[in-house]
Amino acid sequence: MIPFDYRRVDDPAEAVAAVTGHPEAAYLAGGTNLVDHLKLGIAEPRTLVDVSRLGLDRVEELPGGGLRIGASVRNSDLAAHPLVRERYPALARALLAGASGQLRNSATTAGNLLQRTRCDYFQDVSTPCNKRVPGSGCSAIGGYTRHHAVLGASEHCIAVHPSDMAVAMVALDAVVVVLGDDRERTIGLTDLHRLPGDTPHRDTVLEHGELITAVELPDLPMARRSTYRKVRDRASYAFALVSVAAALDLDGDGGPDAAVRDVRLALGGVAHKPWRATRAEDVLRGMPANEDSFRQAAEAELADAQPQEGNVFKVPMTRNTVVAVLRDLAARRPSGGDAR
Amino acid sequence: MDARIMLRVDGRERTVTVDTRTTLLDALRDRLAVTSPKKGCDHGQCGACTVLVDGRRVVSCLLLAVAQDGAEVTTAEGLADEEGLHPVQRAFIDEDGFQCGYCTPGQVCSAVGMLEEAKQGHPSHVTEDLSDPVGPETLDDDEIRERMSGNLCRCGAYVNIVAALREEATS
Numbered sequence: 400m401i402p403f404d405y406r407r408v409d410d411p412a413e414a415v416a417a418v419t420g421h422p423e424a425a426y427l428a429g430g431t432n433l434v435d436h437l438k439l440g441i442a443e444p445r446t447l448v449d450v451s452r453l454g455l456d457r458v459e460e461l462p463g464g465g466l467r468i469g470a471s472v473r474n475s476d477l478a479a480h481p482l483v484r485e486r487y488p489a490l491a492r493a494l495l496a497g498a499s500g501q502l503r504n505s506a507t508t509a510g511n512l513l514q515r516t517r518c519d520y521f522q523d524v525s526t527p528c529n530k531r532v533p534g535s536g537c538s539a540i541g542g543y544t545r546h547h548a549v550l551g552a553s554e555h556c557i558a559v560h561p562s563d564m565a566v567a568m569v570a571l572d573a574v575v576v577v578l579g580d581d582r583e584r585t586i587g588l589t590d591l592h593r594l595p596g597d598t599p600h601r602d603t604v605l606e607h608g609e610l611i612t613a614v615e616l617p618d619l620p621m622a623r624r625s626t627y628r629k630v631r632d633r634a635s636y637a638f639a640l641v642s643v644a645a646a647l648d649l650d651g652d653g654g655p656d657a658a659v660r661d662v663r664l665a666l667g668g669v670a671h672k673p674w675r676a677t678r679a680e681d682v683l684r685g686m687p688a689n690e691d692s693f694r695q696a697a698e699a700e701l702a703d704a705q706p707q708e709g710n711v712f713k714v715p716m717t718r719n720t721v722v723a724v725l726r727d728l729a730a731r732r733p734s735g736g737d738a739r
Numbered sequence: 740m741d742a743r744i745m746l747r748v749d750g751r752e753r754t755v756t757v758d759t760r761t762t763l764l765d766a767l768r769d770r771l772a773v774t775s776p777k778k779g780c781d782h783g784q785c786g787a788c789t790v791l792v793d794g795r796r797v798v799s800c801l802l803l804a805v806a807q808d809g810a811e812v813t814t815a816e817g818l819a820d821e822e823g824l825h826p827v828q829r830a831f832i833d834e835d836g837f838q839c840g841y842c843t844p845g846q847v848c849s850a851v852g853m854l855e856e857a858k859q860g861h862p863s864h865v866t867e868d869l870s871d872p873v874g875p876e877t878l879d880d881d882e883i884r885e886r887m888s889g890n891l892c893r894c895g896a897y898v899n900i901v902a903a904l905r906e907e908a909t910s
Binding site: 400402403404405407427430431434435437438447449451475478479484485488491492495496498499500501502504505634635636737 | 740742758759760762781782783786789795796797798800801802803805806808849852853856859860861862863864866868869870884885886887888889890
């Protein structure tokens with residue numbers, strides 16, 4: 400680990416000023432990913448600016464029914480928040496499916512969004528990796544690819560984004576509030592993370608120094624009927640092979656074969672970004688809420704899937720998980736509990 | 740780069756100068772001779788270094804000591820008081836919840852934090868319905884296993900650890 404300065408700031412603008420224009424400065428929040436990267440030699444900042452005490456640790460109701468989640472709210476607190484559990488169960492479920500109790504107590508909302516891939520080659524500085532060292536090559540292609548992307552990858556990078564939380568937030572139309580040197584801007588969460596293309600070293604569209612201050616969830620009544628399912632190699636404490644976040648709104652009382660009035664669907668573990676499944680959503684709107692429709696929608700989303708040798712299984716696994724999640728949601732009463 | 744920090748460790752105020760690269764785990768073990776938190780993987784994957792910071796369970800290997808300046812740190816050593824062992828420590832002994840003992844201080848701290856989370860009504864991944872009330876008394880074996888999944892035990896004492904926490908949760 401190379402030596403670095405540590406600065407604790409107590410104001411967002413002060414934090415932004417301390418990092419903008421200083422390419423070797425980085426933000427430190429919960430540290431669960433960054434401190435590991437310091438040890439592994441993946442990150443080598445010369446200054447760490449601690450942003451965990453900026454007063455961004457509250458969950459507030461927005462006028463109109465949405466929620467504003469401060470960037471520093473801990474994952475465990477967000478998962479346990481009564482309004483999240485009631486109005487956005489998919490988000491609570493996604494958070495609870497991630498990491499361990501200890502890590503969720505440290506990890507923050509913004510840090511979770513900005514965590515980096517767990518690709519084995521990215522994390523091993525002795526191997527080429529275009530994300531870690533641009534232009535050095537991709538060791539994953541042709542290597543161990545069980546955990547890699549099947550959608551939206553490129554010849555330069557097949558890494559996946561590891562977050563569970565972000566998948567649920569993408570499904571729930573979340574918006575990220577970002578403070579820069581000279582302006583505040585909002586970015587739809589679907590647009591925050593990038594596909595790798597030929598610049599996989601850039602995970603997001605953020606400029607150096609831009610600071611996420613909050614995530615806003617819009618009022619979304621259908622999100623009360625939402626959930627998150629994660630398929631992984633262990634029952635607990637493992638990254639997703641595939642995950643699905645979904646919310647479903649059915650016509651009328653939602654009896655058998657009621658039409659899908661609206662739907663939100665996002666996939667995790669399959670791409671360089673949390674993957675909003677808009678193609679599947681478009682197929683589903685107006686269709687009867689039955690297994691045939693769900694399958695057709697999943698297949699439409701996966702039509703362009705390009706698995707690697709080691710993760711061919713992800714395509715049928717994703718399809719089946721989408722079908723299972725939508726089937727379960729369709730069987731629930733619209734405002735009933737969240738029992739799985 | 741050095742920094743002078745103050746930590747309240749197991750009830751005692753400790754002031755120490757650390758390199759900014761020092762983790763809380765290394766500060767405790769190597770600088771303050773508080774050796775109950777153990778270094779297992781040093782990457783946040785095994786839970787052996789679990790301590791309570793301001794009452795919440797965290798892995799001390801992924802926290803920079805300098806960022807914890809002013810924090811209240813409780814290790815397994817600090818859980819006992821004049822009256823004897825903490826009830827969770829007592830339950831581990833009663834149920835034979837360890838073998839080699841290396842992971843035990845982390846398991847114990849994690850369990851104390853976990854029971855407090857349950858007391859505050861926090862649900863878990865295996866909680867059937869997010870609107871159901873949660874408390875230590877609602878923790879069945881599946882809940883205990885899920886909530887303790889951040890602590891590995893290579894001796895495989897899990898069965899007795901679950902038994903110890905079942906006893907403690909329902910007491």
